[in-house]
Amino acid sequence: MDVAGLAQIKSDSPPHATAQALAGGTWLMSEPTAAKPTWIDLAGRGWDDVTDDGKHLALGAMISLSALPDHLARWPEASRLARAALAATAASSKVLCQATLGGNLGLALPFGVMNPLMTLWEARIEVQRGTGISPRHLAATALQTGDQTTALAADELVRRVHLAPDSMRGRGAVQHLRLNAASPPTLSVWVWQTDAAPERVRVVVSAGTPSPQTVLARSADEAAAGLSGIPFLTDNLGPAEYRRGILPVLLRRAWAQLESART
Amino acid sequence: MKVEVDGQSCLGKTFPGQSLLTWLRAAGRTAPKLGCGTGDCGACTVLLEGAAVHACLTPAQRAADRPVQTLAQLAEGSAGVERWHAAQAFQCGYCTAGFLTTLAATPPGQVDNALKGNLCRCTGYAAIADAIEGHSRLADHPDCPPDRHGPALLAGRSSYTADIIPAEALHLAVWRAPWAHARINSIDTSRAEAMPGVVAIFTPADTPDVRYSSGCHALPERDPPDLRMLDGEIRFTGQRVAAVVAETPAQARAALTALLIDATPQPAVTTLAEAKRGEVPVHPTAPDAAPNVIASVNTASAAWDAPADAHSPPVIETRHFRTHRAQHVHLEPHVTWAVPRDGGLDLTSSTQVPFLVQAKLAALLQLPMEKIRVRKPRVGGGFGNKQEMLTEDLVAWAALRLQRPVVWEFTREEEFIATTTRHPMELTTQVSFDEYGKWNRLGLTAEADTGAYGNHASGVLHCALFEGLAPYRFAAKKAVGQAYYTLTVPAGAYRGYGGAQGVFAVASTVEALAHAAGEHPLDFRKTHLVRPGDPLTIGAESAAQHELSPNALEMCLARVKAWSEGGDRVEPPSGPEWKTGTGFAVGLITAGPGPMHRSSATVTWEESGRLTLRSGAADVGTGTDTLLATIAAEVTGLPAERIDVITADTGDTPYDAGSFASATASVAGEAVRRACRSLIETLFASTPPNWDDAPRHPTERRTARATFAPDRTSVSFAVQGMRVAVDTETGQIRVLESMTALDAGRVLHPVAARGQVEGAIMMALGWTLWEDLQIAPDGSVANPTLRRYRIPGWGDRIPMHIEFCERPDPLGPLGAKAIGELASNGVAPAVANAVRAAIGITARELPLTPWRVWEELTASA
Ligand SMILES: Cc1cc2nc3c(=O)[nH]c(=O)nc-3n(C[C@H](O)[C@H](O)[C@H](O)COP(=O)(O)OP(=O)(O)OC[C@H]3O[C@@H](n4cnc5c(N)ncnc54)[C@H](O)[C@@H]3O)c2cc1C
Numbered sequence A: 001m002d003v004a005g006l007a008q009i010k011s012d013s014p015p016h017a018t019a020q021a022l023a024g025g026t027w028l029m030s031e032p033t034a035a036k037p038t039w040i041d042l043a044g045r046g047w048d049d050v051t052d053d054g055k056h057l058a059l060g061a062m063i064s065l066s067a068l069p070d071h072l073a074r075w076p077e078a079s080r081l082a083r084a085a086l087a088a089t090a091a092s093s094k095v096l097c098q099a100t101l102g103g104n105l106g107l108a109l110p111f112g113v114m115n116p117l118m119t120l121w122e123a124r125i126e127v128q129r130g131t132g133i134s135p136r137h138l139a140a141t142a143l144q145t146g147d148q149t150t151a152l153a154a155d156e157l158v159r160r161v162h163l164a165p166d167s168m169r170g171r172g173a174v175q176h177l178r179l180n181a182a183s184p185p186t187l188s189v190w191v192w193q194t195d196a197a198p199e200r201v202r203v204v205v206s207a208g209t210p211s212p213q214t215v216l217a218r219s220a221d222e223a224a225a226g227l228s229g230i231p232f233l234t235d236n237l238g239p240a241e242y243r244r245g246i247l248p249v250l251l252r253r254a255w256a257q258l259e260s261a262r263t
Numbered sequence B: 001m002k003v004e005v006d007g008q009s010c011l012g013k014t015f016p017g018q019s020l021l022t023w024l025r026a027a028g029r030t031a032p033k034l035g036c037g038t039g040d041c042g043a044c045t046v047l048l049e050g051a052a053v054h055a056c057l058t059p060a061q062r063a064a065d066r067p068v069q070t071l072a073q074l075a076e077g078s079a080g081v082e083r084w085h086a087a088q089a090f091q092c093g094y095c096t097a098g099f100l101t102t103l104a105a106t107p108p109g110q111v112d113n114a115l116k117g118n119l120c121r122c123t124g125y126a127a128i129a130d131a132i133e134g135h136s137r138l139a140d141h142p143d144c145p146p147d148r149h150g151p152a153l154l155a156g157r158s159s160y161t162a163d164i165i166p167a168e169a170l171h172l173a174v175w176r177a178p179w180a181h182a183r184i185n186s187i188d189t190s191r192a193e194a195m196p197g198v199v200a201i202f203t204p205a206d207t208p209d210v211r212y213s214s215g216c217h218a219l220p221e222r223d224p225p226d227l228r229m230l231d232g233e234i235r236f237t238g239q240r241v242a243a244v245v246a247e248t249p250a251q252a253r254a255a256l257t258a259l260l261i262d263a264t265p266q267p268a269v270t271t272l273a274e275a276k277r278g279e280v281p282v283h284p285t286a287p288d289a290a291p292n293v294i295a296s297v298n299t300a301s302a303a304w305d306a307p308a309d310a311h312s313p314p315v316i317e318t319r320h321f322r323t324h325r326a327q328h329v330h331l332e333p334h335v336t337w338a339v340p341r342d343g344g345l346d347l348t349s350s351t352q353v354p355f356l357v358q359a360k361l362a363a364l365l366q367l368p369m370e371k372i373r374v375r376k377p378r379v380g381g382g383f384g385n386k387q388e389m390l391t392e393d394l395v396a397w398a399a400l401r402l403q404r405p406v407v408w409e410f411t412r413e414e415e416f417i418a419t420t421t422r423h424p425m426e427l428t429t430q431v432s433f434d435e436y437g438k439w440n441r442l443g444l445t446a447e448a449d450t451g452a453y454g455n456h457a458s459g460v461l462h463c464a465l466f467e468g469l470a471p472y473r474f475a476a477k478k479a480v481g482q483a484y485y486t487l488t489v490p491a492g493a494y495r496g497y498g499g500a501q502g503v504f505a506v507a508s509t510v511e512a513l514a515h516a517a518g519e520h521p522l523d524f525r526k527t528h529l530v531r532p533g534d535p536l537t538i539g540a541e542s543a544a545q546h547e548l549s550p551n552a553l554e555m556c557l558a559r560v561k562a563w564s565e566g567g568d569r570v571e572p573p574s575g576p577e578w579k580t581g582t583g584f585a586v587g588l589i590t591a592g593p594g595p596m597h598r599s600s601a602t603v604t605w606e607e608s609g610r611l612t613l614r615s616g617a618a619d620v621g622t623g624t625d626t627l628l629a630t631i632a633a634e635v636t637g638l639p640a641e642r643i644d645v646i647t648a649d650t651g652d653t654p655y656d657a658g659s660f661a662s663a664t665a666s667v668a669g670e671a672v673r674r675a676c677r678s679l680i681e682t683l684f685a686s687t688p689p690n691w692d693d694a695p696r697h698p699t700e701r702r703t704a705r706a707t708f709a710p711d712r713t714s715v716s717f718a719v720q721g722m723r724v725a726v727d728t729e730t731g732q733i734r735v736l737e738s739m740t741a742l743d744a745g746r747v748l749h750p751v752a753a754r755g756q757v758e759g760a761i762m763m764a765l766g767w768t769l770w771e772d773l774q775i776a777p778d779g780s781v782a783n784p785t786l787r788r789y790r791i792p793g794w795g796d797r798i799p800m801h802i803e804f805c806e807r808p809d810p811l812g813p814l815g816a817k818a819i820g821e822l823a824s825n826g827v828a829p830a831v832a833n834a835v836r837a838a839i840g841i842t843a844r845e846l847p848l849t850p851w852r853v854w855e856e857l858t859a860s861a
C-alpha cells in the first residue's frame, strides 16, 4: 500500500538512527509502522554478499529468504530444514523472493522463521553500527527480545549472519500447528541435533511465544520440563493456554520426526 | 519516473512511499487490481523483470527503468488463459489477473507455494484447480455458453468501477471514529483546509440531517431509518465523522491527519449481554420495544400452546449455540464515483442494487429519480455487502456540492471496520417428545447482534427462524427472536441471510436426536422433513408466499446417504490420534425472493439481425448476464452469440430490484423469458420463429417488454455431508471431503451453477473453521486485515462432490430455482456433526478452531 507521510527514500546515504531501513519492503509497505519520515534503501549496497571460506559461511543481510536454502546447500539437512521452514510460512513465494534475511531477523515477528532457525544453528549476528564504528557480534539467541523487539540499538542493523560447520552439520525437524494452510503457525517446535554433540538436541519454540525460547535436552520430556515456565501469547492465532497445552504434543512429534530422520 | 510497462515506455510522477500498484493504475495500467494493499490477496501481481511480485508491496521507485508485465501483455497467446477459459475458472474475475500473472512465472511443481499469496473468494478454487490441471468444464458441457465477459477479463481488459475513474475526479477520504460511543463536540478543519490539494471538508453540520438505512430492499420500510450521512453521535469504532475531498488520494489522506476533533466518549455496549441489560440505549427504539431491541418475533402454533398432559408432561431438551461475525471479503472493495450532470448525477458504483440506490439517493438528496443515473460496471463480488448504500450517499453529496467528479475507494481495512458483517447470534433449540419417546415439538430462539445500525436486522432474524424451523413438519412449533443494537460495526446482509445461523442450531440438534435414536441421520430426518403440500410454518405464522411444490428432496437424501456408505475415498492423516467421522445437514432456502421483488426486461430485434436484451439485473460476478442470455437463447431459438446483453443501468435498462436473495435467475430470468415470448408473438404468426425473416417494423414494434413480480416462490433444499478427521491431541480438524446434493429445479447453466455451489461451500467452510471477525473490549475490530482474518486459501481446498438432482420447478423460469446461496447453510452443522461423530463432542460455538475442540476434548477427558 502507499505509505503516508514519507518524505524521502534515500539510496545513497548510510543508515542512521532517525531513518527506517528499507530492505525487501514487504512488511514496511504492508503494515503501518511508527512513522519515520526517511527511509534508507539498503538495496544496491552489496549487502547481499555471501562469503564462504570453505568452513564458515557468512550471509549478507540482504539475501532473499527464498535464496537461503540454496546458500546452505553444502549442509543438506540444514538446507532441507530451511526449505521446510519457508514452505510453512504464511508468505507467498512472491513475498519470500523479495523479503530479506536481515528484514526478517530485524522485524522479529513472534512467528518469524529466521530467528528460530538462527537460534537453532547458534548463528552469530554481525551488527553494523553507525558510520565508521566497527561492527559488533551477538549470539542469535540474544537478538530477538520480544514480540517485534530486538537487542539492536536505533542506529544498528543486522549486516551478516555467520554460520559455523560444527553447528550446521546435523539433522533437524520442525512441527507447526496452523489454523489453515496459509496462516502463520499458532505454535512451532524446532529441533536440531549436531553431529558434533549428538547427545543433546537443541530445541526452539516459536510462534506462540513473544520470542524464540530455547533449551538443550536429551528427550522430549526433558525439553518439556525445561520449557515449562516460558511465556505464551494470546492472539488471534490461539490462546496461551492452548499453546501451553499442545507444546508437549509437538515436542514429542518433533522428536519422533528427528528419530526417523536419523534412521 | 519511466517504467517499461507491457513493452511500452510509461512516464509518470511518483512520491516517496508510493507502491508500484498505485503508480501503474494511475498510469492507466489497470490489469493489476487492488484487493488488500498488504501482500495477502495477490490481485495486484505483476512481473518485474520476469519475477512475480505483489505490486502493492513494491516501492514504485524500485521499478524505475525496469520492465513490468501485466496480464494485458501476458494474455496474448497464453496457454494458461486458454485453460482458464476452458475451465471457466473465474466468477467475478477480480482475482484472475493475479492468478494468471503469478502462474506465468511459476515453474510446474511450485504452484502450491506460489498460490499461497493469491486469494479467490468466489470459486472455492475448484475451477482454478481444473484450469491448472488442464480440465475443461466447457468440454464437459458443450451446450453451456462460456461467460460472456470472459474474453475481456482474461485479456486483462475488463472494467471494474475503479478501472474507469475519470482522470479529473477528486478523491474523497473519511475520518473514522476511534471510539465505540462518543459525542462530537467540535471539529476544527482549519489546518486541514490549508493543506495542499484540499478542495473541501464536510462535517456533520454540512450534510443533510436526514436519517435513512444503508440496507437496500425492494420494501424500504423494512429497515429502520437510523443512519446519518455524517453523524456527531458516534455508535461504532470506524463510523464516518468527517470527509475530505482533495485532488489526489494521498492529499486527502494527509489532510485527515490535520483535522482536530474533540469528542466526549460515552459508555460502550459491545456485547449482546450488555445490550440486553438496556442501561445504555444505542438508539431510541419504538416505545413498546425493550431498549436496544430493533426487531422481534414471537410466534407459537396452537399445538405448541396446547396445555400439557398432566399425566405425561413433555420431556423438554434445550441446546444452546453461538455463531460469530464474519466479513464478506469480496475481493473488490467498495468504490463509487459520481459526475454531476444537468442538476443531477451520473453515478458509477460497485453495487448489487443500482435501482434501489437510485431511489435512496433521490429521497436523500431530494432530487427527482430521473436526475440520478446509477450504473454498475463489472463487480468484483458482493455476497450481500453491496446490498447496502455505503459509499454512494457521500460521493453523490460531494459531487453535487462541488459540481466536480468525486471518487471514493475503500481500503481493505475500511471493509473490515466500516461496512457490514454476518449477524452473530445466540440460539437455543427446544425439542420435546411424546410419552412414547417420539420427537413431536421444535422451538427455536435467536438473539441477533445487529451492531450499531439496524440494516437487515429484521429480515435476517426472520430468515434464521424460518430456515431453521420450516423444513420440519411438526404441528407444535415456536419461534422467538430479538435483534439487538450494540455499539459495534453493523451487521447486514451476508450470503445465506440468517439461514446459516438457524440451520446450524437446528441441524446440529436433529443430528444429536438421530444419534440418540440410533438411526442414520438422513433416515431420521426423512421422517421429520416437510413433504409437498405441507405448509411451511415457524409457529402460528406460515409463509404464504413460499410454496412447497414437488421437489427432489428425497432424491438428494438418497444420494448423500449412498455417498456416506461408500467408504473412505480420501485417506485421513496417518496416526492413531486422528479419528474420522461423517456428519450431515439439510438446509432449505426460498427459491426466490418473494413478492416485493420485481424485475423488468426489454428485448429488441435489431435491424442488424441481433437481439438486444435489456435488464436491470446486476451481474455481480455470478454470471447472470450469461444466464439471462441463455434463457433468451432458449426461448427465441437464437444462438447466444447473436444476443447482446445490457444490464444494471438505471438510465438504459428497465427496473430490477437487484441482485440478492438469489433473485436474478428466478425473477429477472422470468421477466426475460416473458419478454422474449411476447416479442415472438408480436413478430411471428407461427412458431418456431424464423428470425432471418422477421418483419422490418419500426424499432418500437420490434421491442417487447415484460415485468415479473412473483406472488409465490418455491423453496429449494440442499442435503450435505462432510467427512472430517480430527486430531485428538491438538483439536485440529481436516475436512477430507464433502458431498452436496441440491434440489435445484432445472439447472440452466451447469458450469455456472457448479461454480456457485463450490464457492458457497468454501466460503461457508471458512466461517465454520477459521474466519472470525473479533471485537476488542473497546468495541473496535481486533483483526481488520486479511493477514489476521483468515479466509480459505488455495491450500485449504477440499474434494467437493456435487450433484444436482433436477426436478423442474413449476414456479421458476423454465423450471429453474435459485441456487446462489443454497449450499452455504448446511456446511457448518455438517462439519460440527462430523466432529461429533469422530470424537463424540458437541460443537456449540463457531468457529471450530483447534483450541475450541481441544478445550472440549480436555474437558471431556
Ligand atoms: C503476506 C505476508 C505473510 C508473511 N508471513 C510470514 C511468516 O509466516 N513467517 C515469517 O517469518 N515472515 C512472514 N512474513 C514476513 C516477511 O518475511 C517479512 O515481511 C520480511 O521478513 C521482512 O523482510 P523485508 O526484507 O521485506 O523487510 P522490510 O519490510 O524492508 O523491513 C521490515 C523491518 O525490518 C527492518 N530491517 C530491514 N533490514 C534490516 C536489517 N538488516 N537489520 C535490522 N532491521 C532491518 C526494517 O527497518 C523494518 O522495520 C510475511 C509477510 C507478508 C507480506
Ligand code: FES
Pocket (backbone or CB within 6 Å): B033, B034, B035, B036, B037, B038, B039, B040, B041, B042, B043, B044, B045, B054, B055, B056, B057
Ligand atoms: S493488493 Fe497486493 S496482495 Fe492484495
Ligand code: FES
Pocket (backbone or CB within 6 Å): B089, B090, B091, B092, B093, B094, B095, B096, B119, B120, B121, B122, B123, B331, B380, B381, B621
Ligand atoms: S473470481 Fe476469484 S475473487 Fe471472484
